Amino acid sequence: MKCLNNRADSHLTGQVECELDSRTNGAWVNQGFCSSPPPLPRVVSTIYNPQPLFQGSMDSMYKLDTLGPFPEEPPSADQSLVKKQRSCCWFVKGLWGTTLTENTSNNRELFVRTTLRELLVYLVFLVDICLLTYGMTSSSTYYYTKAMTDLFVNTASQSGVKFQSISTMADFWTYAQGPLLDGLYWTKWYNNQSMDNGDRSFIYYENMLLGVPRMRQIKILNNSCKVHNDFEDEITGCFDVYNDKKEDDLSFGLINGSAWTYHTEKEIKGSSHWGLLTTYSGSGYYQDLSRTKEESAIKLKELVDNLWLDRGTRVAFIDFSTYNANINMFCVIRLVVEFPATGGAISSYQIRTVRLIRYITTWDYFILGCEMVFCLFILYYIVEEILELRIHKFSYFKSIWNILDIIVIMLAIVAIVFNIFRTVKVDKLLGKLLEHPQIYADFEFLAFWQTQYNNMNAVNLFFAWIKVFKYISFNKTMTQLSSTLGRCAKDILGFAIMFFIVFFAYAQLGYLLFGTEVESFSTFVKCIFTQFRIILGDFDYDAIDRANRVLGPIYFVTYVFFVFFVLLNMFLAIINDTYSEVKEELSSQKDELQFTDIIKQSYMKTFTKLKLKKEKISDVQKALRSGSGEIEFRDFRETLKEMGHADHEISAAFSRFDRDGNQILDEDEQERMKIELEEKRDALSAELNKLGMNYEKELLEKPPVTSNEQKNQSSHTFVDRDQFLSLTKQVVQLESSVDGITSRIDLIMEKLGLQQKAKGNQTAGKLTVTNHDSDETASDGSILVLVDRGLTSRRSTARSNSTLDSPM
Missing domain, CATH: 1.10.287 (Helix Hairpins)
Incomplete structure (x- = not known):
């Protein structure tokens, strides 16, 4: 809807009412929120394919517009260029229009509409990110972790030693040679019948042990601390608390394998670990066990007999991974026993159950589709934030919601990059493991970053939900918290x-x-x-x-x-x-424009638009009935112009049904026009009835108004439907009258030009002058009458509308 300016008329001042017309983006504005109007108003489109008033909410209006038999005249080249530029601008505003990219400071209605559109788009994004986050988790994750915890942490040896009860180095070896080996290698059923799995182990009969387990320790150098002078004779060795600069990198013991030779973190592709006492590096001495229980027992006995753990040991790790194909889950287990400088042992464990292979089932491919939609949303919001940043510059960062937008987008970008990296890395690691099943399967690095990825998604989802408050702040009730x-x-x-x-x-x-x-x-x-x-x-x-x-x-x-x-x-x-x-x-505070008010006003505006359209169709039908036999274009135009229609609309309507182009409508052409008009009128009547029933239903379902609400509403006066229709019709008639006056002035100017050309012929000139005088007198008289009628109508309309809007 656009606002009309005053004509160059000294008798009228102030801004004229907003006409019932629609902008390309489908928004409409009432007088209370009219911005700077264009310099010249255009003629209100009546029956000839007008744009729908509510582009986004009334789907039936599109159907009615397609029924319209009266197309407008094709635009010129300049108009097409301007229209193309406007459509491009409106496309950007419609797709990325936000409360920060549009001027909504003085337009409460536009603010509410833009906020609601943003909220609807964001809710779709929120549903998508929820599907992604919850689609990557499962209740089976907890039970898988619990099963592994019960087996390797809570199971006791014959002497009663559990992993959590380890307090000495002897307890560590008791656990390693007992519950650890029994839990890692499952080769028989509960009735001692062989499982026939070759050298592969299936823990709990379901979880395949990937590769072989690995034991690793980190030692500290002797004499890494200073003994007091009084105890130098009695204490010959001193091993400080752990420090990566004091790690022992010398070979010891048998010096014939990886268990007795130091390896750097880069050589074994290890990773640091945050323990209970301190953070340990990924280097040290390691021993890979075998694929069978017997061979692994032999290797453990060799380590025990040759004192693999001694006073310099500060931490020992046991790492292995399992895979459950039933639920497509990896379980990466790390058992840690720290040996502090005080003596004794402190045990801790880390069990990460993650899904590293993503796309197998139909649900996984559905999540893949959601991930693609998520990427599109992130791209959409990146463009939106760039547009807002270009408009507001550094003031953009003054809003906490804008900072939250940037955080959500940055976390999402990191998640997308890691998702791609994880998929490539897992494929490479599994390929290597399948080629060499006897090696250690190091999934610790991937499990760690997959856990961080899940944590990041959880935080991002939390911020995404908090951001909902940004879009519901248009309601004063929702602003109480902030x-x-x-x-x-x-x-x-x-x-x-x-x-x-x-x-x-x-x-x-x-x-x-x-x-x-x-x-x-x-x-x-x-x-x-x-x-x-x-x-x-x-x-x-x-x-x-x-x-x-x-x-x-x-x-x-x-x-x-x-x-x-x-x-x-x-x-x-x-x-x-x-x-x-x-x-x-x-x-x-008085109530501002709310969402319910917009819905009610949209019903009224749409109802009014349809009713006016129906009346114009009735005018065309009257024009058809007024003719006898064949109808000439001149008579058809004069009849409709008297009813307030524009020249180009009448020409477009007539030319559509004038198939032979003789400027005459015969009986067949009139019949076709009557049929289409009747269909159009029936469709409009049905739509009017439907809108009326919906509006009455809303009124009936509306709860009773309390006394406090009546007091709050006393300061607001609304116009009933009949009065609004009457005032709207007067505005349309006023513009139609002004358009008629303009057409007559153009006709007089053409006749005056012909008069000057005919001055050479005296007789013809006299006749022409006489005819022009008579025509000019008649035209001037009709113009004065029309101008007086138009001004009177304009004044009465302005007075009525000012009276109507004054309480508001």
């Missing part, structure tokens, strides 16, 4: 400084008081998380009391009082007070 947090941010920041001063003071106090005896206070980081757990009610008071019978209760009581009862409640009070202020302000 308004509350934004307003109390400074107060919370100032309070947080006081809170964490007290909090960290208690954390240091707890670490120094209980760190030597209570595990949850053994490090400063653990103290911080333990104090958060105390706030939530999860604590072990007995352990604190045993560690320090005097200061323990004092610490606990004062911490709970100051942090929980005082500081935490002050924090909640700040938020509650700000929320009350925000809610009160929002309730006092």
Whole structure:
């Protein structure tokens, strides 16, 4: 819809009402949101194939437009070029138009419409990313991990040693020669019948052991620390805590294999590991076991007899991988036993169940299709953010939502690149493993990055859901959370400084008081998380009391009082007070244009458009009935021009049915026109009835209005349907009258030109002058009448509309 400017008429001032016409992108604007209008208005298209009012929501309007028998005249070359440029611009705006690329600051309706369009597109993207994220996981992942944990971590040896109960080097070898070997090699059924799998092992009869397991250790150099002078005679060796610069790289023991020779991280293609005590490198001494239980037992006995583990050992790793074809899952297992400088052993394990082979089943190929759609969405949003960045420059980064958009896009790009890398790497690794099944299958690197990939997708999905708040902020109810947090941010920041001063003071106090005896206070980081757990009610008071019978209760009581009862409640009070202020302000504000208002107004606008179109068809039918026998174009045009139609529309309609081009409609041509007009009229009537029924249904389903809502709505006055139709019709008639006046002025100018050319012939000139005088008098009289009628109609329309819009 476009806004009409005033004619060059000194009697009329102010802006004229917005006409009922549609823009190419399908939007419409009411008077309250009219922007700068074009300098000259064009004639309102009536019955000759007008554009639908609601391009995106009323599919039936497209069908009705295709029924229209009256095409417009073909545009000129210049008009085609301008139209092409506009269509390109509107295509970009329609596809990537956002609240940041369009001027919506003074147009609430356009803001709501653009936001809703963005929300619909984003919801499709959100569904797609949810399918991708959840399509890569399965409930079988947990049960696979649990089965491997029960077998290799919780199974005890004959002496009762479990992996988690390892406390000495002797316990380590007891576990390795007992539960480890029994769990790795399954060659018989429960009735001692052979499984006939050759030298391959299927753990739990379902999970194939890939390659062979590997044991690896990292040692520290002797005399890597300094012994005190008083103990130099008694203590001959000193092995420091682990440090990668103090690693032992000398051969030892039998010096005849990889178990006794040092290998760098690059040589064995290892990877670092973050243990409980520190981070270990991927180098060291390693021993690959065999594909059978007997051969592996022999190798383990050789390591035990030759003291493979000694005082310099700081960590030992056991790595192996399995594959379950039933669920297409890999399980990469790493068992770690750390030997600290204090003596003893600390065990930990890492079991990663991942899906490295992606596309097998029909569901996997469906996920592949979702991945392609995801890539298209990312490309779409990259272009969108570039357009917004070009428009707003550095101010683009002032919005937290824009920064969140960039984060989501960057994480998505990293995910796409890793997905391609993982597919290529797995194919290469599996190909090598199938050629040499007796080698160690190193899936640790891929499993690690697959886990990080899954974590990144989880974070990205979280941010994607949070971003939904960006698109629902057009409703004042939805802005309460952001308004509350934004307003109390400074107060919370100032309070947080006081809170964490007290909090960290208690954390240091707890670490120094209980760190030597209570595990949850053994490090400063653990103290911080333990104090958060105390706030939530999860604590072990007995352990604190045993560690320090005097200061323990004092610490606990004062911490709970100051942090929980005082500081935490002050924090909640700040938020509650700000929320009350925000809610009160929002309730006092008048309601802005909402989505329901747009739907209701769209029904009214569409209904009005269809009704006007139906009336114009009736005008054409009257023109056909007014003629007798054959109808000439001149009579047809004069009849419709009196009813307010434009010249080019009338010519286009007549030429369509004038098959022989003789400027006359015979009976057959009139009959065809009548049939198509009747079909068009019936279709419009059906659509009007349908819209009317839907509108009445909405009114019936609308809940009763409360007294508070009536008070809020008292400041807004809406026009009923009949009055709106009447005013709209007056606007259309006004423009039609003005167009008629313009046509008559053009005709007079043509006649004046003929008059000057005929001055040479006196007799003919007199006759011409006489005829021109009579015509000019008649024309001038008719023009004065029409101008007076048009101005009167324009004034009455302006007064009516100003009266109508004044309450709004």
